[in-house]
Amino acid sequence: MTRVTLLESIRGPEDLKRLAPEQLPQLAGEIRDLLVTAVSTSKNGGHLGPNLGVVELTIALHRVFDSPRDRILFDTGHQAYVHKLLTGRQDFGTLRQAGGLSGYPSQAESEHDVIENSHASTALSYADGLAKAYQLRGEGDRFVVPFIGDGALTGGMAWEALNNIAAGKDRKVVIVVNDNGRSYSPTIGGLASHLADLRMTRGYEHALDLIKRTVPRTPVVGPMAYEALHGIKKGIKDILQPQAMFEDLGLKYLGPIDGHDEEAVEHALRKAKDFGEPVIVHCITRKGFGYAPAENDEEEAFHAPGLFDAATGRKLAKSSRTWTNAFSEELVALGAERPDVVAITAAMLHPTGLAAFAEAYPERTFDVGIAEQHAVTSAAGLAFGGMHPVVAVYATFLNRAFDQLLMDVALHRLPVTVVLDRAGVTGDDGPSHNGMWDMSILQVVPGLRVAAPRDGVRLTELLREAVGVADGPTALRFPKGPVAEEVPAIDRVGGMDVLVRSGERDVLIVAAGPMAGVAVEAARTIDAHGIGVTVVDPRWVKPLDAALPGLAAEHRVVAVVEDNCRVGGVGDAVARALRDADVDVPVRTFGIPDRFLDHAKRAQLLTDMGLTPQGLAREITAATARDEVLAPTES
Ligand SMILES: Cc1ncc(C[n+]2csc(CCOP(=O)(O)OP(=O)(O)O)c2C)c(N)n1
Numbered sequence: 001m002t003r004v005t006l007l008e009s010i011r012g013p014e015d016l017k018r019l020a021p022e023q024l025p026q027l028a029g030e031i032r033d034l035l036v037t038a039v040s041t042s043k044n045g046g047h048l049g050p051n052l053g054v055v056e057l058t059i060a061l062h063r064v065f066d067s068p069r070d071r072i073l074f075d076t077g078h079q080a081y082v083h084k085l086l087t088g089r090q091d092f093g094t095l096r097q098a099g100g101l102s103g104y105p106s107q108a109e110s111e112h113d114v115i116e117n118s119h120a121s122t123a124l125s126y127a128d129g130l131a132k133a134y135q136l137r138g139e140g141d142r143f144v145v146p147f148i149g150d151g152a153l154t155g156g157m158a159w160e161a162l163n164n165i166a167a168g169k170d171r172k173v174v175i176v177v178n179d180n181g182r183s184y185s186p187t188i189g190g191l192a193s194h195l196a197d198l199r200m201t202r203g204y205e206h207a208l209d210l211i212k213r214t215v216p217r218t219p220v221v222g223p224m225a226y227e228a229l230h231g232i233k234k235g236i237k238d239i240l241q242p243q244a245m246f247e248d249l250g251l252k253y254l255g256p257i258d259g260h261d262e263e264a265v266e267h268a269l270r271k272a273k274d275f276g277e278p279v280i281v282h283c284i285t286r287k288g289f290g291y292a293p294a295e296n297d298e299e300e301a302f303h304a305p306g307l308f309d310a311a312t313g314r315k316l317a318k319s320s321r322t323w324t325n326a327f328s329e330e331l332v333a334l335g336a337e338r339p340d341v342v343a344i345t346a347a348m349l350h351p352t353g354l355a356a357f358a359e360a361y362p363e364r365t366f367d368v369g370i371a372e373q374h375a376v377t378s379a380a381g382l383a384f385g386g387m388h389p390v391v392a393v394y395a396t397f398l399n400r401a402f403d404q405l406l407m408d409v410a411l412h413r414l415p416v417t418v419v420l421d422r423a424g425v426t427g428d429d430g431p432s433h434n435g436m437w438d439m440s441i442l443q444v445v446p447g448l449r450v451a452a453p454r455d456g457v458r459l460t461e462l463l464r465e466a467v468g469v470a471d472g473p474t475a476l477r478f479p480k481g482p483v484a485e486e487v488p489a490i491d492r493v494g495g496m497d498v499l500v501r502s503g504e505r506d507v508l509i510v511a512a513g514p515m516a517g518v519a520v521e522a523a524r525t526i527d528a529h530g531i532g533v534t535v536v537d538p539r540w541v542k543p544l545d546a547a548l549p550g551l552a553a554e555h556r557v558v559a560v561v562e563d564n565c566r567v568g569g570v571g572d573a574v575a576r577a578l579r580d581a582d583v584d585v586p587v588r589t590f591g592i593p594d595r596f597l598d599h600a601k602r603a604q605l606l607t608d609m610g611l612t613p614q615g616l617a618r619e620i621t622a623a624t625a626r627d628e629v630l631a632p633t634e635s
Pocket residue numbers: 050076078079118119120121148149150151152153178180182183184287346347348370372397400
């Protein structure tokens with residue numbers, strides 16, 4: 001009869017509440033073992049460091065509050081694995097697999113989950129709104145508990161929300177700050193150093209405890225000695241008392257609390273509940289706590305380690321050169337030639353490939369925290385000052401800085417280059433991480449030029465061209481994963497590379513970025529069916545090349561293939577260009593449907609959407625054979 005572990009005995013928070021305090025360390029150990037095993041063996045990645053760091057915190061949260069009546073809101077949500085384990089979801093063997101557990105909160109999985117968006121710095125705004133709703137609905141006794149990391153606190157939205165939460169004195173908001181001093185790398189900026197000061201006052205808490213233990217409650221010593229000792233206590237309080245930034249905001253502040261001392265956290269959370277008004281509980285944790293390889297990983301504390309050997313912590317190196325590697329190398333080379341080139345990251349120096357540039361040019365590299373809006377407008381400031389900033393972000397996070405790109409950069413025709421990594425389908429991280437909207441939203445930015453390299457060679461070329469543009473902004477986008485093998489051109493028409501030209505001019509395939517390789521392969525099958533096909537890579541998808549309408553006019557139908565939302569993307573831009581040129585050739589777009597994509601592998605999602613050589617060939621061949629214009633694929 002196999003022994004049921006403590007964790008297995010927990011089907012929900014009620015079971016957790018029944019555990020005796022002395023059982024909690026064992027539970028924490030079982031949770032950590034499961035996390036290390038699950039993530040180390042997950043072929044779909046996963047977040048280990050963040051979750052190892054919040055084991056005691058999450059246990060205390062679910063013992064003090066009554067989820068789902070009280071709402072626990074995870075900011076970013078990558079640190080919600082322990083929450084899932086304690087709310088009836090322990091099958092972590094399916095983590096981030098299609099149809100399996102999401103790597104983020106998911107309302108479809110549990111009534112205990114709320115925020116599904118993996119974009120940071122949102123939880124406090126949700127909390128402000130939710131608390132107002134509870135108050136209006138006469139449910140003001142429900143607690144709203146946003147759980148936010150120190151990194152997410154560097155995002156501007158968090159401060160907009162704090163400003164509002166502080167105004168709602170009679171709303172039950174308990175803000176849990178999980179301060180591990182890191183985003184991926186150590187958190188930067190004034191706030192980070194303030195939090196570090198508060199962390200330092202942990203000594204203050206211990207000093208106070210020491211005094212409490214030594215200074216008797218009743219003055220059994222003479223009044224003079226008693227006053228003297230309390231004078232010392234007051235002195236320490238004044239010297240070490242945390243500079244009350246949060247209290248100046250009008251928020252009560254509790255902390256800093258040792259976030260790995262479950263009893264202390266429970267005590268603080270219960271105290272916070274008693275306040276009955278907005279309060280911050282500042283917990284100090286260590287990212288990766290309890291697993292030495294993660295604790296000692298200076299770079300990222302095993303934030304998203306990928307596959308690794310659990311016994312040794314040795315990460316299994318990524319086999320192939322990625323798009324990010326190609327970008328990183330070329331930017332360093334550019335940095336040597338162009339002293340005006342500077343790089344900006346929003347707390348993702350390594351993931352966006354800027355670490356090498358930072359190593360070579362530390363004074364020309366800026367980590368602004370998880371603050372994409374600030375990143376783009378500070379880039380505008382740098383450009384006003386004569387520099388050429390390269391802002392490297394994941395494509396999905398650029399959504400947050402759209403107005404800054406439109407009004408702070410493009411309106412002033414500033415030479416800023418935005419490099420969008422993880423553009424297109426990313427897959428494992430779920431719906432809010434796919435970079436599937438950039439080639440749609442960027443269409444409406446006047447004067448912005450957008451490049452989509454099809455392989456590493458074109459990435460190098462196009463990055464140089466983009467950084468060479470001095471009279472306006474540029475954007476360059478590429479996907480997650482191994483960089484595409486070179487797809488050679490056989491000709492050039494205008495600024496477009498012709499990749500295939502076979503038979504009659506039946507179908508013109510305009511393939512954006514890595515879809516060019518897909519189209520070249522599909523063309524072989526299409527050609528084999530006796531259908532004439534031309535494949536072009538526009539290289540710059542905005543503005544489209546002036547020669548495109550003329551080339552299209554030579555064909556019966558145009559098929560546009562893009563790893564972007566079909567709505568408002570390159571396909572729509574091509575159709576508009578043909579209409580404007582009075583070229584009456586139908587355009588069919590093959591791209592991502594207008595819906596959110598559940599988590600699954602990138603390759604699987606592309607297959608499901610027909611964005612593979614087989615899928616594309618099948619659609620085009622079938623439609624053309626029926627002598628119909630091509631029907632769009634809706635899946
Ligand atoms: C708007 C946005 N930018 C970047 C990211 C990428 N990202 C995911 S987690 C993370 C670090 C979060 O740090 P913190 O809030 O301190 O949480 P921790 O991982 O330390 O628990 C970042 C930058 C994101 N999710 N959202």
